Amino acid sequence: MGSILLDGVNVRVAVDGHPEPKTLLDGISLNLTEQRIGVIGANGSGKSTLLRLLNGLVAPSHGTVTVDGDDTVRSVRAVRRKVGFVFTDPLSQLVMPTGREDVELSLRRSVRNPKERRDAATAILNRFGLLALADQSIYELSGGERQLMALAAVLAVEPSVLVLDEPSTLLDLRNRELLRRTIAGLSQQIVMSTHDLELARDMDRVLVVESGQVVFDGGADAAVEHYRALSAAGLPPVGAASWPHTTESA
């Protein structure tokens, strides 16, 4: 299993109208060696930024991120060959009109011969049980099928690490389960952010991110409980928060 090392990482962005940059991640130092790592936290807590660091989509403002020794800033191409990235919305990830063509697009650089490329794409789609959907327009696929197609296109180039940014957010229960089973069968090192606490419980190690910091790092069950407690803190009592009533005048 590979090693992903984050050493004293800060990420800041300039915000229009504000003199000081906004801090998205602050003082993150991690050594990720487990096969399945989950990242949970509230919206806007910094989960996606943390994941984007791993593929070099975001560069740290301070500190370094390395994947198997390759720096994500200085060796970004090498890092991207090792680290596949699956986004929340597969429609923005699938570039080609059909799944088969998108998998072939992934293979264009590594398999030059069109016939071999087509055969390789067929084999990959077959492996994921997607062959019957290969030539359908991506718009005709269900959310789960699209997400699996996006996953197949990323895995076509055989990355050693797979980063998934909330992959189940747009899926119904059945498709979420399908995705969960597919991910469980992968040999790659997985780093996945999710709001799905059931999915998080499948992980070997879970990070809880809050306000740009890792506030808990440990086993899945303990992390989920920590996150639940964190989320419940400060909530108004049940029934206290309600929409204002409008008084109708006769």
Added chain:
Amino acid sequence: MSGHGFLLVNYVPGTSLVHRVPLWLKFLLVVGCGMASFLVVDWVVAAGALALMCLAFLASGAGPARLFRAVRPILPVLAAIGLFQWWQLGGPVAARIVLNVLVCVVAASILTATTPMQRLLDGVVSLAVPFRRFGADPERFALTIAIMLRSIPFIAGAYSDVRDSARARGLERNPRALVLPVFITTVAYARQTGDALAARGLGEPGPEDDNEEDEGTQDNGTPGDAGRR
């Protein structure tokens, strides 16, 4: 987000004569139709060309339903143009203009309906290879075409979704309620697509260029900031 088949038809697998026509000849057909639309001055000739194109499309086995779906989105626009031209320049000119546009759309649909996208990209790469000496990257050129083709239905889908939302709120007559959200959605889509391409290493130089210093496809802001690409 719902997508829409818009103007150009997706590839329809087949072994018809039209499928087997060499790619360069299909390219030539599309370019020829585009050029002819400026040269043909007789609406009868334009009508004949359209009939021929429709026959070629149907001969590919893609079917009349796909042919209709290919031209349907532009029919309202063509009707408006046709009526305006009829009023300004008379019936024959209006008919010629409308028929010439339809010839171009059907010719382009023949190309996309009978050629797999990967072959189309290979063809574009071959066409762009001579420009490599001027610094052009043929693979990136082909990818740009692919993204353009892919983005048209997305934007059409965004418009449809926004129009439905505006209707639901009773704002269907407010142009700002239609244009602004489509614009914002399109920009967001462009950013997400850019991120997805960068994450997959698409559009970057191949492994043979790996000795070069890595640069360019990353959020590198000013010192102290994680800027966006």
